Amino acid sequence: GAVVSQHPSWVICKSGTSVKIECRSLDFQATTMFWYRQFPKQSLMLMATSNEGSKATYEQGVEKDKFLINHASLTLSTLTVTSAHPEDSSFYICSARDLKGTKNIQYFGAGTRLSVL
Amino acid sequence: GQNIDQPTEMTATEGAIVQINCTYQTSGFNGLFWYQQHAGEAPTFLSYNVLDGLEEKGRFSSFLSRSKGYSYLLLKELQMKDSASYLCAVKNQGGKLIFGQGTELSVKP
Numbered sequence: 001g002a003v004v005s006q007h008p009s010w011v012i013c014k015s016g017t018s019v020k021i022e023c024r025s026l027d028f029q030a031t032t033m034f035w036y037r038q039f040p041k042q043s044l045m046l047m048a049t050s051n052e053g054s055k056a057t058y059e060q061g062v063e064k065d066k067f068l069i070n071h072a073s074l075t076l077s078t079l080t081v082t083s084a085h086p087e088d089s090s091f092y093i094c095s096a097r098d099l100k101g102t103k104n105i106q107y108f109g110a111g112t113r114l115s116v117l
Numbered sequence: 118g119q120n121i122d123q124p125t126e127m128t129a130t131e132g133a134i135v136q137i138n139c140t141y142q143t144s145g146f147n148g149l150f151w152y153q154q155h156a157g158e159a160p161t162f163l164s165y166n167v168l169d170g171l172e173e174k175g176r177f178s179s180f181l182s183r184s185k186g187y188s189y190l191l192l193k194e195l196q197m198k199d200s201a202s203y204l205c206a207v208k209n210q211g212g213k214l215i216f217g218q219g220t221e222l223s224v225k226p
Binding site: 006034042045046049093105107108111 | 159215216
């Protein structure tokens with residue numbers, strides 16, 4: 001299957017700082033990427049849909065000024081957690097949709113574990 | 118609302134067969150996906166169903182009944198490495214993947 005690279009895999013930061021997470025589709029172009037959040041033993045919750053060259057679409061309850069998304073190219077989307085607080089500690093996973101074929105499969109990055117002290 | 122239900126956890130024995138069920142109610146239907154996720158890792162794609170029936174891929178098979186809003190993932194000849202969380206996800210009419218809570222499968226020797 002296609003490869004999605006997510007970096008960093010693990011980050012610890014102090015409360016009040018900002019953290020940037022990168023998501024790259026390595027062997028396909030992705031006009032649409034997705035950002036999810038996952039709490040332990042819970043499902044993936046969609047935070048936002050990232051569209052190349054335009055503004056991201058945020059799910060209800062997700063603060064767009066808190067979670068800044070930029071999708072500047074067909075292979076890169078970034079999520080910046082601004083002024084992070086301990087409650088933002090979570091596992092963040094990005095996903096990119098491969099438009100080749102009819103299945104439009106979403107491939108996932110390895111995830112970023114964020115710990116805010 | 119949108120709802121996807123699957124059992125929280127299951128246990129099976131190495132070499133056996135296990136069936137993980139998933140029922141769904143979503144705003145529209147554009148396909149059902151099964152993913153495998155090991156702890157702390159990314160979900161990996163297993164199967165896709167959009168039409169009723171069974172899709173077989175090696176030791177894994179997935180079944181769909183759209184009229185019943187039901188799917189199952191069948192794992193044969195279980196191996197220890199199959200211990201993982203299995204996620205059922207439905208693509209709704211808006212093109213978004215809606216995930217179930219995942220089924221934690223433990224394979225015992």
